[in-house]
Amino acid sequence: MGYYDKERVRGFLHNQDGIIVNDFGEEVILRGWGMGNWDNPEGFMLGTQSGFGLFEPGKYAPMGRMDRGRSMDQILRETCGTKYAEEFWKRWRRLYLTEEDIALLSRRGYNSVRLPIRAGSFLYEEPGITYNEDSFAMLNDVLDWCETYQVYAVVDFHAATAGQSGIPCDDGVDNGQHLYDDEESMERMFLLMEEFMRRYKDRWIIGAYDCINEPISMTPRREELTPKLVYFYEEMIRRCRKIDQKHLFLLNGTQFSSLTYFFDHEFDPEYHNWGISLHAYEMVVPEVASLASVLRICREQKICLWMGETGGRNEHAWQTTMYEILAEYHAGYNLWCWKTVEGAGCASILNFNVPDEWHLITDYAINGAAKPSYEHAQAIWDSYLECLAVDKCKENTQYHPYLLREGNFEIPAIGYNALPMDSHRGLSDLPNAAGYRLYDRFELVYEKGYHPEPAGFAAPGPIKHPRDHVQLQLGAGEYASYTIREKETYTVSVTYCADKEVKVQAAIQGETLFEGGMPPAGEKVTSDVHPYFAYETAPNTLERFTLGTVTGEGILKIEVLDGCARFGQIVIRKSEK
Known part of the structure; x- marks a missing residue:
């Protein structure tokens, strides 16, 4: 049962006939938590709104107020000013995910962490190609901590350029999937990923790249756009492999990363180092029959499976059953989400409380109430940042026994x-x-x-x-x-x-x-x-x-x-x- 052992967190991860192994040929099953809200905030984990109620498939809807990082940034600028907002993000990312978070995750028995990032944090949304060096410096620190505490990092391209999902977590401007229709946006995404390959091709602590989160969800255009997603994956891997021949790619299916039928051919013809990232929550019946179609694809293509996003608040019976079935088929899991606001409604290890006056920000942003003064608003946002430290959070220890058995x-x-x-x-x-x-x-x-x-x-x-x-x-x-x-x-x-x-x-x-x-x-x-x-x-x-x-x-x-x-x-x- 050593496939969870910390001693196996060493060397690059590879797909070997459907099993993930390290450089030493040892099987590694990834189990861990996702760092949502850190680089890619979402309203329901911030203490505002989810935004999902706004979106009806086939009906246009702009982004909500404070339902994603993009609109959170807009509210920051409205309430605190542009200069404050720019500095705020540097502080937010470094306070939301700290060395103590990674250390605690490791101490609790997990061997991996999923790092959801948004393209706009690393590639400025402006003419030309200009990278945000502060974001890369921040990620470098996180990777160093992962090495220190023997935790594989899965870099998750959660929010691609222009939006790939049609839901708030892709940080798009609306509920469209513009990545597939906008040639410039797709090219910018390729360039960003190539930059990641250049910078991190020798960082073995990156266990895999998770590409791309929940593409083509909640849209009547799924059949139309799926071939474009297939092209994106094939071209992405072709271009990335010219720079990085070592890292594992885990590809997401459509419709909340649940439909995987189109993975019916080789996506990495030279290196065959890829697999499927499947998402499943408590709505999925925890039995082999629920996984049969994707397991069959993995067996036919000789590729690995990873449940890259899962969870369910207090769903202990479901979790301990489903994740053991996954392990029996050499698949790991990653729960959503490590740290959230109290009452977010999802599985989480750390919960924080918002500042007493947080409602002044949300009432303004969502209900049209009076805006606090710049000085007052800045004080509220500063107080929010102070709530994020591990020692200020409540740890939900009840999950660990069921997940780890x-x-x-x-x-x-x-x-x-x-x-x-x-x-x-x-x-x-x-x-x-x-x-x-x-x-x-x-x-x-x-x-x-x-x-x-x-x-x-x-x-x-x-x-x-x-x-x-x-x-x-x-x-x-x-x-x-x-x-x-x-x-x-x-x-x-x-x-x-x-x-x-x-x-x-x-x-x-x-x-x-x-x-x-x-x-x-x-x-x-x-x-x-x-x-x-x-x-x-x-x-x-x-x-x-x-x-x-x-x-x-x-x-x-x-x-x-x-x-x-x-x-x-x-x-x-x-x-x-």
């Missing part, structure tokens, strides 16, 4: 390992009623008293969590396996219900942990509110049974020898020293 965490019983194929065995001759992981022949049943909405997993409105109410039923001869990465001593328990005594064998790494009878156990139906999602009920309460104590990581296998039981969770609790 270390410490105290639970694995849904239905979140069993997908591979190898003999790591699980179901014997049912009917598809399960829950409609989840149908190919595995397990009986997955809804808990007592729970009835899903007719639309099932695709119900409109707030995202529902029917899988939180699904139990894994195991009968004689059936078993499932679960990966645990805790390196110290811990206890393994299960929650379950059974009408009669059930005989069970549990083993970890082939060594018997428990073999014997588990007594009959009931199921307590609850009407309590879900601990994370206020609009639905909590799962039923099941009995808990301790299987034993273990030291060191391994794969836990649970098999029913006689009888039948329904399992809710695998519970891991680290032993106190």
